[in-house]
Amino acid sequence: MKRYVIIVAGGKGLRMGGDLPKQFIPMAGKPILMHTVEKFWRWDNQMNIILVLPTDHQAYWKMLCKEIGCKAPHRIVNGGETRFHSVQNGLNAIREEIEASGEKALIAVHDGVRPFVSPEVIAACFAKAEETGAVVPALPMIDSLRMKQADGSSCPVDRSRYYAVHTPQVFASDILIRAYQQPYTDTFTDDASVVEAAGFQVAMVLSNRENIKITTPFDLTVARALFQE
Ligand SMILES: Nc1ccn([C@@H]2O[C@H](COP(=O)(O)OP(=O)(O)OP(=O)(O)O)[C@@H](O)[C@H]2O)c(=O)n1
Ligand SMILES: C[C@](O)(CO)[C@H](O)COP(=O)(O)O
DSSP states (O other): OEEEEEEEOOOOOTTTOSSSOGGGOEETTEEHHHHHHHHHHHHOTTOEEEEEEOGGGHHHHHHHIIIIIOOSOOEEEEOOSSHHHHHHHHHHHHHHHHHHHOOOEEEEEEETTOTTOOHHHHHHHHHHHHHHSEEEEEEEOOSOEEEEOTTSOEEEEOGGGOEEEOSOEEEEHHHHHHHTTSOOOTTOOSHHHHHHHTTOOOEEEEOOTTOOOOOSHHHHHHHHHHHHO
16 A cells, blocks of 8 residues: 655744754754654655645755755645644645545654654554554553642542554545545644544554654753663
């Protein structure tokens, strides 16, 4: 089955701060995003990689690829106003070719700022999606959890019922394309929530602990430490 990955990197990185969006911050000699892109390419060098980038950083990215020598061939698509719109732009770029081929395809959506996804998790997500059509990787909670109540007090909740959601989230192409035709709402925090709102069930597989989303300066410190291992 043909495989695609839409790597979303069209955001501004406001929680990270600084002038350079976090996906371009250097880590071990390459921008974070290049590590992510090459992770998928190393797993499957036939993978169709679609990279969603802010329009005003595309020339900069191309220059980085040339200077550093990005190994993974990829297509570039314009970022949207939210992550949802960036994924939608990525899908619009591949929809016609998938439909015209008449072949079934699987599409992964992955955050450009999750460079530590393991090859085993990528493999597990694609394998489960081939079987079920829709997959989200997640991790059981490690901390104890409390829930805030309306009166300001808090109470313990059963953490065994909660999971932290990661990417790559992988779907049969017809399911993902149909789901992303829905109008945007702010309850769409990831691709699984979009697919479920369209009436499909989503299976869960275990993610790897290091598959953090680099969101804040603290995450960047953790990421740099992980890279030195
Ligand atoms: N309009 C947007 C917003 C986000 N993303 C991407 O979605 C991923 C996860 O989003 P997040 O970590 O929230 O990134 P930012 O939106 O850049 O961060 P912030 O919310 O702190 O501004 C990132 O790789 C980000 O570049 C995107 O492609 N297009
Ligand atoms: C898709 C996601 O990475 C799942 O954890 C996440 O929801 C995207 O961004 P957020 O703005 O940090 O929720």
